[in-house]
Amino acid sequence: MKSALVIGTGLIGTSAALALASRGVLVHLADQDPDQARTAAVLGAGTEEPPEEPVDLVIVAAPPAHVAAALADAMRRGLGRGYLDVASVKGGPRRELEALGLDLTAYIGTHPMSGRERSGPLAATSDLFEGRPWVLTPARDTDTEVLNLALELVSHCRGVPVVMDADAHDRAVALVSHMPHLVSSLVAARLEHAEDTAVRLCGQGIRDVTRIAASDPRMWIDILSANPGPVADLLSEVADDLDETVRALRALQSPDEAKRRKGTDGIHEVLRRGNAGQVRVPGKHGSAPRVYETVALLIDDQPGQLARIFADADMAGVNIEDVRIEHATGQQAGLVQLMVEQKAAPGLSAALRERGWTIRQ
Ligand SMILES: NC(=O)C1=CN([C@@H]2O[C@H](COP(=O)(O)OP(=O)(O)OC[C@H]3O[C@@H](n4cnc5c(N)ncnc54)[C@H](O)[C@@H]3O)[C@@H](O)[C@H]2O)C=CC1
Ligand SMILES: O=C(O)C(=O)Cc1ccc(O)cc1
Numbered sequence: 001m002k003s004a005l006v007i008g009t010g011l012i013g014t015s016a017a018l019a020l021a022s023r024g025v026l027v028h029l030a031d032q033d034p035d036q037a038r039t040a041a042v043l044g045a046g047t048e049e050p051p052e053e054p055v056d057l058v059i060v061a062a063p064p065a066h067v068a069a070a071l072a073d074a075m076r077r078g079l080g081r082g083y084l085d086v087a088s089v090k091g092g093p094r095r096e097l098e099a100l101g102l103d104l105t106a107y108i109g110t111h112p113m114s115g116r117e118r119s120g121p122l123a124a125t126s127d128l129f130e131g132r133p134w135v136l137t138p139a140r141d142t143d144t145e146v147l148n149l150a151l152e153l154v155s156h157c158r159g160v161p162v163v164m165d166a167d168a169h170d171r172a173v174a175l176v177s178h179m180p181h182l183v184s185s186l187v188a189a190r191l192e193h194a195e196d197t198a199v200r201l202c203g204q205g206i207r208d209v210t211r212i213a214a215s216d217p218r219m220w221i222d223i224l225s226a227n228p229g230p231v232a233d234l235l236s237e238v239a240d241d242l243d244e245t246v247r248a249l250r251a252l253q254s255p256d257e258a259k260r261r262k263g264t265d266g267i268h269e270v271l272r273r274g275n276a277g278q279v280r281v282p283g284k285h286g287s288a289p290r291v292y293e294t295v296a297l298l299i300d301d302q303p304g305q306l307a308r309i310f311a312d313a314d315m316a317g318v319n320i321e322d323v324r325i326e327h328a329t330g331q332q333a334g335l336v337q338l339m340v341e342q343k344a345a346p347g348l349s350a351a352l353r354e355r356g357w358t359i360r361q
Contacts, residue, residue, distance in 0.1 A: 013061030014124035068096035174230035316351035
């Protein structure tokens, strides 16, 4: 691929553009809001100049409700050899395009399974898609050349291509993305009017559970509106589980020992099922989760501390597999947890201690 046109230069469009530009692809940037395209260009994602001839691939990264219209417009203007979108839902946009009577052989629906709770080009990074699944939904009549262009995009972004049927994709993302998003929002919503004294106690658990609740509601209304059935079915199952969990908790308050035992069994079953589901969540690069050793350091909130830790780990010849930061409430201090291969942990602890870091046992 030599050239591409990204339409919609927000988080996803600019991240893909940055990755393509860094691999030498000439990227043109367009957005209905010219400020967004200008920002993406300033970040090095490409040029705001419109292409003079058809590009190899047109990438539509606008919100789901605008995808079909933006693709139809680009196709009618003959802006590219191939066309794809990255919307979080796949059945709806294809059906909308079919209803417009367009020839869809040069189009493929795709969805990178990677994102952030922030929007816009300033949140974009060229490595956003690295090691993450990127779903491709070719139809029977999709041109092989277009499928190859999509594969080339995924490869440039260092994603992992996964081929799926569009409707199967929508059911799958209802389970792993859309329903969890609403559950995250519902948990976070309990905090809206909570006492400050309670909120101050928030630890890493609630941070993990509520991270995606910070996302832009407008985008999520679009996503959920395009996949309401499968999400409602799953949430109704969650509601049944919630009812049972409440019953079990009420039983724990009973003076009757037999009822209390039933309550304990009920709660145990919820927690057991949670463990069984959690171990199925894939780890880094989509592989089975691995068990890493954690090396924990106390830091004070000074600029450059993380960079120094990474440089010191690098000098010790240790690859950091994952990192977590816990901020101490109300203090300029925090705890950095470095996840490393089990056999590398003792050496890393010793090396960091030697370089003056406070290692927490
Ligand atoms: N945010 C996420 O975590 C993920 C989002 N997606 C999908 O990627 C697409 C883009 O999402 P984000 O980058 O997060 O949104 P964003 O809000 O960061 O960017 C969307 C951009 O599209 C522009 N836009 C809106 N309508 C347009 C139109 N008709 N023509 C041209 N530009 C238009 C907006 O001005 C904005 O700059 C959506 O379809 C979303 O479902 C896919 C994977 C992850
Ligand atoms: O940040 C996360 O964990 C996400 O799950 C982000 C995300 C949001 C929307 C998508 O369509 C795909 C991925």
